[in-house]
Amino acid sequence: MHAVGTSRQPGAPAVRTAVVWDVLRAALADRVAVTGRDRLDIVDAGGGTGGFAVPLAALGHTVTVVDPSPDSLAALERRAAEAGVGVRALQGDAADLGELLPADGTDLVLCHSVLEYVEDPGGALAAMARLLREGGMVSVLAANPLAAALHRSVSGRFDEALKVLGDPEGRWGDRDPTPRRFTRESLVRLLGASDLRPGEVHGVRVFADLVPSRLLDGEPGAAGALIALEQAAAEHPVLRDIASQLHILGHR
Template structure:
């Protein structure tokens, strides 16, 4: 469910997710302060093998992953065991959330690289919003069509780049593995329709998918420098809108 990067550093978790983790850590710290609870309840919808769930559990939170793939959930359980943490695994998809989990009992729901693949993005967000406690948070990470156009043009696929810009789903053709992508305005509209207040939108992987890996090979500190660059670009009003992914926190 995650788009493949084009360089080694694009596949490195620190580069791919640093901006998202910055936002989540700050939001969770605020939530702990406000609620007085060190252990928050978190649901990772479509959380797969636990790239976010396991580190969140390691921070001391109660994490539930809901995913339709039994293979991914098995890998999640192995990953959690290796990390020495407990993560609850439930098989299901966005349409099942209301049947699997109680309403109004979650502090944070993650919806990362999920909206692109569900049949009804608005319905999925509404189902996730119903899980939240008052002032609970929904973290949405979704593919950006402007980045897809940029990446296709850099690859010399100029007709496909133009196709992205004119396609209502932000796709570059029938062979595009991503069913749909979302602009900043579309994400804000979807969150509002789900009854949530959208926060600041951040760009994720502005440069990471464009920088050739040879610029990092053998250069001490290069990966850390790229992470710092991504963090600096995340809120830039122009660079943010060409990031590979867009991240936003909605609050109930």
Template sequence: MRTEGAARQAATSPAVRTAVVWDALRDALAGQASATGRERLDIVDAGGGTGGFAVPLAELGHQVTVVDPSPDSLAALERRAAESGVAVKGIQGDAADLRDLLEPGCADLVLCHSVLEYVEDPARALAAVAGLLRPGGAVSVLTANPVATAIHRSLAGHFDEARAVLADPAGRWGEQDPAPRRFGATALAGLLSAAGLTPGEVKGVRVFADLVPGRVLDGEPGAARALVALEQAAADHPVLREIATQLHLLGHR
């Protein structure tokens, strides 16, 4: 029988936590391949860290460049890519400096996952991302949702902090909050529009995965697969997506 820790790991494994995002990425890649006539697309992962998305995308045959400020993350990315037998280019730098690091119009798809919460100027960073896109290109944006943060602080017994999240325009629970800001669906779509991008439909990511106790999955064959299916069903639900840990949407040029 699995331990509680093992069951919790299954509930929060990358496959469960990112299934909805990968569904959207696969659709975007298929659309780009059809529109361009190219199976091998140029992808930039801004803030891509150790390559959780970049390496699988390279394994699909795409040319992937990761821009990240951490040399340690880029070193881990290089090792991860080598172990997978693929090539991923790593560049040290910040998302806001993409214009200085890469040529304009060099990408069919840019990933901007868990970046806008931390950059000094989210609007500037998204403008830099938009500048990399070719006509018809897309940006994949994934950010933390303040409503979910309030729920999680409440479940941990931090009721004053949960209330603070709801009252704070930046969606923070206090001075010790590690995230400088979080974005609701309307604010996120507005940011993309301001960058000259056409926002798609907002999807909820990790609606249930972060709430499921590990014991629920303990000893249940196929439970993780069923949880993925539940996440996929909840991603577009107009109510449930509002409580998702993260929000995802594609913006098109």
């Protein structure tokens, strides 16, 4: 098993997820120290093809992915087999978690890009909270409406950007593929309503979605430099709030 606290992200460093991995590494290291267990129990709700689940399993943890798509779960199993790790795959929705998994048996639940799409975000988060052992955590990653407004405006869609700012769900129109987005304040309220203690909010992809890919592909060291920039911006009180996504841990 690799050390949970290592400064290197599992697999190739990824600009889009570096900040999330930084938070998860620290949280897992703390949890290992508190429990004395190197092998933690992790549930990835809506984990799809295993972008987080497989690296976490490679660190030696027990990982279960719950996802409604059989195709995604099949891809997850192939990815896990290629990595030489075991990941449990269960078909189901966030609303099914209480029926699929026991209460009080999980150290960490990942809820990444899920709350935007479920019918009842509060109910889904409460179901995840019930899976946690005392001291366990839910990792929430959600789309930010302020970033949506910024991105619509830089592409010249000023009316849509304005609509995002006034829409209670943070949407830019009927064709918006994202059903809802969450501000920092709304995520904190949602966690509190689920009896979870909100941790610090981090901005994810503050700059990454604004940088042309050709700049990263053509310049040696550019990806590493952008990761360093993202890490510095993640806690900046202004830049954090315009990130494409917001990341927060809720503690039981």
